[in-house]
Amino acid sequence: MSSRKLQYYGSKILRNRSRGIDISSEQEFLHSLLADMLDILRLERGLGLAAPQIGENVRVFILNSEELSLKDHSIFINPEVTTSGPLNKDEEGCLSIPGIFEYLRRPLSAVVTAYDFSGKRFTLELDDYTARAVQHENDHLDGILFVDRLSPIRKRLVKKQLSEIKREYGPDNRIL
Numbered sequence: 001m002s003s004r005k006l007q008y009y010g011s012k013i014l015r016n017r018s019r020g021i022d023i024s025s026e027q028e029f030l031h032s033l034l035a036d037m038l039d040i041l042r043l044e045r046g047l048g049l050a051a052p053q054i055g056e057n058v059r060v061f062i063l064n065s066e067e068l069s070l071k072d073h074s075i076f077i078n079p080e081v082t083t084s085g086p087l088n089k090d091e092e093g094c095l096s097i098p099g100i101f102e103y104l105r106r107p108l109s110a111v112v113t114a115y116d117f118s119g120k121r122f123t124l125e126l127d128d129y130t131a132r133a134v135q136h137e138n139d140h141l142d143g144i145l146f147v148d149r150l151s152p153i154r155k156r157l158v159k160k161q162l163s164e165i166k167r168e169y170g171p172d173n174r175i176l
């Protein structure tokens with residue numbers, strides 16, 4: 001069993017900028033990281049998961065390719081994302097921020113270039129919710145959470161819930 005655990009709002013790891021992976025020299029680390037990420041994503045029934053969410057500040061995320069239009073790609077290593085198109089409003093949630101679901105605007109389209117586990121580079125042109133999911137996960141690699149992107153009014157409305165999550169799951173958690 002792995003000791004990697006889901007990180008919740010309040011964890012400092014979620015706020016760091018993650019480093020790139022050297023795919024050829026970090027195969028062992030990458031293999032164990034991806035195994036844990038896939039386990040946790042399946043267990044939590046999430047749509048996507050970024051490495052910082054299980055405590056590793058590296059540029060890797062995974063997405064549920066059965067739920068999203070990803071042409072069977074589910075592993076994204078050292079991704080580069082560019083966005084385009086009009087802003088589109090839709091609902092988001094995050095495994096690290098349980099119980100909060102909010103509508104927010106993001107560009108409708110995205111192009112992602114990344115590497116798979118074998119080190120092969122690929123590019124996908126994405127729209128709609130798949131483009132949104134890629135932007136959400138890629139934000140995690142820069143220490144950005146979806147609640148950071150809410151309007152000031154919405155931010156104020158979720159403030160209390162966020163501090164409750166921090167208290168319940170955070171490093172100064174006193175619930176035994």
Ligand SMILES: [Zn+2]
Nearest residue numbers: 093094095096
């Ligand atoms: Zn998230």
